[in-house]
Amino acid sequence: MANNSSHTTEYVVLARVLLLLMFLTILTISITSYHLGAFTVAITLLIAGTKGYLVLSYFMHLKYESLLLRILVGMVFVLFALIIVITFIDYAYR
Amino acid sequence: MSENKLHIEEHRDDEASKLGMWLFIFTELLLFGGLFLVYSIFRAQYTTSFHESSLELSVTIGAINTIVLLFSSMTIAMALSAIQKNNKKLALILIGITLFCAAIFLFNKYFEWGAKIEHGLYPGSTLMTLLDRGHLLYFSLYFFMTGLHALHIVIGMILLIVCYFKVKSQNINNQNYVLLENGALYWHLVDLIWIFLFPLIYLIT
Incomplete structure (x- = not known):
């Protein structure tokens, strides 16, 4: 099928x-x-x-999934990394 | 024959189901991500308090739970492979092992939390209110993050129990296994979150 x-x-x-x-x-x-x-x-x-x-x-199974899904998952982690970095910059320069 | 034809024309989109599950997983990752963010900010502000508080936790129980959860993650992935290979019996055994591991995890968590509650350490207790800000934040985050994770374990177990009976009744078979696939994805998410929770909460020094 x-x-x-x-x-x-x-x-x-x-x-x-x-x-x-x-x-x-x-x-x-x-x-x-x-x-x-x-x-x-x-x-x-x-x-x-x-x-x-x-x-x-x-x-x-992400290794065998479509490129679209792999990019989407990657984006979530990039987004999270950005949030962390921005928040820490905010705290460091207050 | 006509019944057979109906079955073939059944409207189903497994790719979309899986994409939907992944979108849900993204929201879960960001939910825990927010908590990790709060944790890392306060850890940077109250480093010594967080260090002292983390010594109160048992690394042994944490390590056992990590290994149990990693093992259960493998067995559920194997259960999916088994159903794809049309090995119903093996799939049922593997889902059963996964559920057993989940129960061990919760059992350990019960004793871990139980010991703390016995010592009067739980959100809202008089001991908690007497702690200084750093210790208070650590234990509040500890209870909230591990508690939310344990809730996810319970939800995952319910999902896998449903999968178990659907495999048993042949509703999940080697032609239609997207529910088990999504259930397994949820279980791996629970494992994935624990992979980051364990070192951050139990091992920081």
Whole structure:
């Protein structure tokens, strides 16, 4: 049926993504036990971002979706980043 | 034969259903995004208070819940693959595992919140009103953000229970699985939010 153009993700791929996500979780927890100051937050957010990317692309099938949808999702994160930056600029120069 | 023909002409647009679900997910992301914004502003203003308060939380419970949620996210993605491959039995087992993981998550959350409430730490309690501004903001945000997330877990569970029975009654099958696909998307969203909540609330030092 033409309606079902969806991509079927193999079980092995999903299992590998989970292993990677678990590894990144353990990495985050072990990194925060060292006191790296401001770097901790940056590294933690970077790892969280990577995990988010993995969930969006493989679990949520975004890797196999149309370009339109991928651009839309990207725009939401760009919008959020802009809101954060603008608000922080506002607070910094009050 | 005529019944068969009717079935083929059934009006359905799976792409549109999925796009609609994604648009809803965008609103959810921005809802939590707003809370993350509030959190980061106050964290920048009350760094030491936020640091001290976060030490009160159990990283172990947070880590267990993270792993449980990541695992459940995989099982629901596998359930969708199973239904696409027309393996109804496996799909039902996988949705069941996902629901079980969701229950474990809420069980842990119950004990985590329960311990705090027992110590008199809950929104509106006398202990909360005695805290200084930084600690008060941290715990208010903690209860609101994890509470709103837990509410999403409950909604996701209801959605997946509906999917479970629809798979069982063959209403969701390898020709028509968009409801399970959208239900799974919602469940991944819940996981996605937790991926950012966990390090920010439990691990900041």
